[in-house]
Amino acid sequence: EIVLTQSPGTLSLSPGERATLSCRASESILYDHLAWYQQRPGQVPRLLIYGISTRATGIPDRFSGSGSGTDFTLTISRLEPEDFAVYYCQQYGRSPEFSFGPGTKVEIK
Amino acid sequence: QMQLQESGPGLVKPSQTLSLTCVVSGDSINTDTSYWSWIRQPAGKGLEWIGHIHSTSGVPNYNPSLKTRVTISGDSAKNQFSLEVRSVTATDTAVYYCARVDFSSGRIVGFGPWGQGTLVTVSS
Numbered sequence: 001e002i003v004l005t006q007s008p009g010t011l012s013l014s015p016g017e018r019a020t021l022s023c024r025a026s027e028s029i030l031y032d033h034l035a036w037y038q039q040r041p042g043q044v045p046r047l048l049i050y051g052i053s054t055r056a057t058g059i060p061d062r063f064s065g066s067g068s069g070t071d072f073t074l075t076i077s078r079l080e081p082e083d084f085a086v087y088y089c090q091q092y093g094r095s096p097e098f099s100f101g102p103g104t105k106v107e108i109k
Numbered sequence: 110q111m112q113l114q115e116s117g118p119g120l121v122k123p124s125q126t127l128s129l130t131c132v133v134s135g136d137s138i139n140t141d142t143s144y145w146s147w148i149r150q151p152a153g154k155g156l157e158w159i160g161h162i163h164s165t166s167g168v169p170n171y172n173p174s175l176k177t178r179v180t181i182s183g184d185s186a187k188n189q190f191s192l193e194v195r196s197v198t199a200t201d202t203a204v205y206y207c208a209r210v211d212f213s214s215g216r217i218v219g220f221g222p223w224g225q226g227t228l229v230t231v232s233s
Contacts, residue, residue, distance in 0.1 A: 100156040
């Protein structure tokens with residue numbers, strides 16, 4: 001079972017700043033089976049990025065994903081007020097089975 | 110537009126069985142290849158994939174950590190799928206979401222549409 005860890009646990013930034021979130025897998029991810037979700041307070045998670053770097057429908061281009069193997073990054077180029085939320089990475093395997101990372105909270109500094 | 114809606118008891122006693130249903134509207138659960146999934150989230154904590162059922166074969170797949178206590182089944186006549194978690198304890202207290210795994214060009218994208226979630230508390 002692949003275990004995902006995310007860092008930092010909390011990221012304190014100001015609107016307009018750049019956010020860099022890390023996701024590390026305990027072993028190499030199968031193909032490009034890595035996605036990112038955003039969860040705002042009191043809301044349902046929303047798919048942001050799939051296939052490591054492809055933005056889901058309607059996701060603004062300030063969100064970008066990158067990485068390979070075991071190390072992945074979600075970058076928010078310029079934080080907007082609505083971007084302060086918790087972000088989860090998620091991978092899936094062959095069966096497929098899914099797992100999520102513990103999340104990174106992006107909070108207003 | 111497809112929508113998912115969870116329903117079920119909000120309170121379950123320890124050692125009993127938690128049963129939830131997800132009603133799907135705006136799409137059929139057994140026409141296109143997809144996975145109809147359950148995910149849970151304890152208060153203030155992260156997301157945990159519980160398992161899913163394949164849309165056309167009806168074959169389930171479960172999180173290994175929950176496999177011995179969980180059953181997911183589908184009812185195409187009612188266009189819904191269900192979750193049972195047996196022998197619950199307080200650690201099963203969470204918001205339970207149903208969701209559909211989306212595909213693009215034949216490959217898995219991730220969890221697309223989600224239900225709003227339903228809080229289930231395990232307490233005597």
